[in-house]
Amino acid sequence: MESRLVRRDTDPVPFAPDTVIAAFKTIPDLLAHDADLTVRGRWLDVDCLLGPSTQPFHVAIRAGQIVDMTPAPVLMRTWQFAYRATPAALAAHWQQMPPAGWHDLLALTKRGQATLEGDLHPFMTHLQYFKDLLALPRRSGFGGAS
Amino acid sequence: MNGFIEPIVGRYVHVEINGEINRIYFEENGSGIPLVCLHTAGSDARQWRHLLTDPEFTRHFRVVAFDMPWHGKSNPPDSQYGTEYRLTTASYTATIRAFCNALKLERPVVMGCSIGGRIVLNLAIEHAREFRALIGLEAADFQQPWYDTAWLNRPDVHGGEVCAALVSGLIAPNGPEASRNETLWGYKQGGPGIFKGDLYFYRVDGDLRGRTSDIDVNQCPLYLLTGEYDFSCTPEDTLRTAAGIPGAKATVMERLGHFPMSENPEQFRRYIAPVLQDILDKQNY
Numbered sequence: 001m002e003s004r005l006v007r008r009d010t011d012p013v014p015f016a017p018d019t020v021i022a023a024f025k026t027i028p029d030l031l032a033h034d035a036d037l038t039v040r041g042r043w044l045d046v047d048c049l050l051g052p053s054t055q056p057f058h059v060a061i062r063a064g065q066i067v068d069m070t071p072a073p074v075l076m077r078t079w080q081f082a083y084r085a086t087p088a089a090l091a092a093h094w095q096q097m098p099p100a101g102w103h104d105l106l107a108l109t110k111r112g113q114a115t116l117e118g119d120l121h122p123f124m125t126h127l128q129y130f131k132d133l134l135a136l137p138r139r140s141g142f143g144g145a146s
Numbered sequence: 147m148n149g150f151i152e153p154i155v156g157r158y159v160h161v162e163i164n165g166e167i168n169r170i171y172f173e174e175n176g177s178g179i180p181l182v183c184l185h186t187a188g189s190d191a192r193q194w195r196h197l198l199t200d201p202e203f204t205r206h207f208r209v210v211a212f213d214m215p216w217h218g219k220s221n222p223p224d225s226q227y228g229t230e231y232r233l234t235t236a237s238y239t240a241t242i243r244a245f246c247n248a249l250k251l252e253r254p255v256v257m258g259c260s261i262g263g264r265i266v267l268n269l270a271i272e273h274a275r276e277f278r279a280l281i282g283l284e285a286a287d288f289q290q291p292w293y294d295t296a297w298l299n300r301p302d303v304h305g306g307e308v309c310a311a312l313v314s315g316l317i318a319p320n321g322p323e324a325s326r327n328e329t330l331w332g333y334k335q336g337g338p339g340i341f342k343g344d345l346y347f348y349r350v351d352g353d354l355r356g357r358t359s360d361i362d363v364n365q366c367p368l369y370l371l372t373g374e375y376d377f378s379c380t381p382e383d384t385l386r387t388a389a390g391i392p393g394a395k396a397t398v399m400e401r402l403g404h405f406p407m408s409e410n411p412e413q414f415r416r417y418i419a420p421v422l423q424d425i426l427d428k429q430n431y
Contacts, residue, residue, distance in 0.1 A: 103377075
């Protein structure tokens, strides 16, 4: 089924909501093929909630590897921290040349397009790891037509 | 090229600041109008190495870049070890003026980036007559905080890693990878709590809102240049500041972020060259 591109006036790039979720689902595989990024997370064990605000995922990370990723909600599943961004923000973030102000996880929180909640310690101790992890779909060519 | 020696010369000058001698490391190259360069918070003067070796600029300018006390190769003052470092508007201004006086620089141009850009505005407010021109990169009278600086200095978070990771997003995407890495390396090497201490000036003490309208560019020309990808000091912050200073020249730089001189020196050169030429033209007028 072909996804339909949509763009509201406030969206920086046109995108199909389905493709944002689909792209997010590729992150575990992209990480598995990135030995350097995995190594940088080798001290990291955390259960967190990540992804599009419309469909976040429970992500279990052990020694820098994603060992489980399950769509939320899961009954009584806990998480230590959550980073959720609007689908429009992720679509912009994953452009080959992201528009200014949409190019960094904390740029998105500053502009109110993403939320960061919970116990931030694992996020901050591995900040570059999470920035690179959540940017992986850019590398695989998501929405190169910005 | 193997064996190539850059023309930059690094030395130490003893500078009395607030009654105490500080051993300040500085690098310089070129001759002509003194051009003093101020590094960003939490980093050091290595950020300016491309400007320092630019053959065209150094033909007309004596480019001087110094490490602030507590940064790079400028140690903390002897009496201050063990205290909590906090940069203030007054101490930053005093340091710059003392450094310029120690080197006997005659009406230098001062160019600063980030906190250096902010303090340039204060120099324009309080000491305009001492300077030939002032250039603020990523400069504004104020900008909205976007993270809690408490994360920058605590025993359970690696200071170098978190400082570099925080500012990494301020670099424009798709610039030269080596330049990006070098820019971040400076942040990974900062002393404990120094980035945080610099941000005390930026966040708490150095709010210049309501004061920049006192700037008279007829006494000292003011140029403000900000990268479009800087979401800390945004182009809107700079343009708002410039709008309140009659005669200030503001430019938004494409494909650049918060560290224009070090993250993408070639791209920065396109924007700074006309500014330096304008300053030169004013001297020859």
